[in-house]
Amino acid sequence: MTAPSDTAVRRSGRITRIPWFDGLQFFLLVGGLIYLAVAGASAFNYNWQWYRIPRLLYREVDGEFMLGPLIDGLFVTFELSAWALPLSIAVGLITALLRRSDSFAGRYLASGYLQVIRNTPILVQVYIFYFVVAPIFGLSPFWACILALSFHEGSFTAEIFRSGIESVPKGQWEASDSIGLTRYEKYRHIVLPQAVPLMLPPLTGQVVTLIKHSSILSAVAIFDLTTMALDLIAETFMAFEIWLTTGAIYIVVTGTLSIVVGLFEVRIRRRGAR
């Protein structure tokens, strides 16, 4: 066991080790790119108005602290994602189970749903939910968006559940068959305890995808962070400042989540290796 892991560490060590000099070059390069962007903007007389940005994040009126429109938008983004996450997990789980079921109707329904979602753009799905499904069932725009997002992400979670369940070795299924477990007992005691740890990191990664995809909802009337940015640009004409601020907010949120997911993944993999 020691020999292969030793070489693996050495090999990966060579790939991930970062000499400080390259780090310096990298930061100089990024700095140069930012400088070029700023210089290019001032070249065609762009009037930078960064001082107006903090007001869009928070305000203090008579000593009272108030959130600005961009942060309000961020909370709507969180709200949409928070509703869509459990729903997409439910959709994905049902789809994955139906695909593995004995029922031909279940298999057709599940694969039909997956094909339709996978072969149409998410933007068109959002329009369909907003302009077609919502009026038919009398849904509010907010719920139409959540459903669009849930059904879209559900196709990804279905895939996560499928690969998790299928990664359980065949011998485990046969062993549980041979001791006469029912289907429920088989999933409950043998398959899921082994599959769930494998599913957890990609499922948490879905949160990042959800927040990213929720920006597409700005195409319809929903007041998430991207919509707020678009509205503010229309009002103030500060396209560069507002887009860069919005981008930075998204990067901070999703980057933090990505790092957490990465740590989680390493931990689960280490526990699995033990």
Added chain:
Amino acid sequence: MSNAEPMTRARPPARRRLKVTLLDAVLIVAAVAFVAYLVYRVNAYLVYHWDWGRLLQYFFYYDPDQDQWVANLLIEGLLITARTSLWAMVFASIFGLVMGLCRVSHVALFRMIARGYVEFVRNMPPVPFLFILFFFVGNQLLKPLELTELAQAAPPYVQDVIVLLFGELNLLRNFSAAVIALALYEGAYITEIVRAGLLSIERGQWEAGDSLGLSRTSQLRYVILPQAVQRIAPPLANQFIQLIKDSALVSLISIQELTFMGNEIAVSTTRFFETWLIVAAMYFGVCYGLARLFARMERRMNRGRM
């Protein structure tokens, strides 16, 4: 298990046979009930009058002046979608190949650049990403190039070729900015595909190259890439389908592709239901068809290898 025990309880090998279970019955009843409820809501509650015929003219219409059938908005939009996707795929493949090679480079700086690029795109939502790049690329990088003026100064037959390849001359800058923005977005995913393909080649191949005295470039050029290309091709084809779907997003930056046209038609005719269902069906046809085609090509490729 002793041999004396009768094997009557052993189940026959699982065979796919059409068998109706309780779940089937429940699902079929639920699906039928759902469709019935849907029809009831549309016809009785909304009293919606379907008018598919009116939308047919948006595929082709008869022009009495030219005395022939002319492609209308939906077909035009589909062609612009195809044009955008093809160009974006070309550039995305170039970005992806270069960045993928950087990703496995021995030089830490290159690895950091590629990693930074991939992580940036992965953590950035597509809509702000497209808008930011569209503004930066369109306003700063492409404006001084004066593509439109350049194209308008060209002789007419060159202009015809440009219109065929890139669309209307006065929209040239918007189109190229959108293509580059889309290509940079998809390029990050192709980077990871290229990286996975390169890393999937066994170490022995690199070492064999080493022992032949090949430089690292020659190893890549003659030993690794020819093998990696076969493993990269199938996921790359799937990424192309993904790109066609993501190209719908450039409708938000006013590129007049299929989704944009759908919006126009839906607003001008107020036939929202029919328009969006048709647009979705068109995307589905293209993407599903391509997916089947690519799957068949992959099967044939695998058979050829064996």
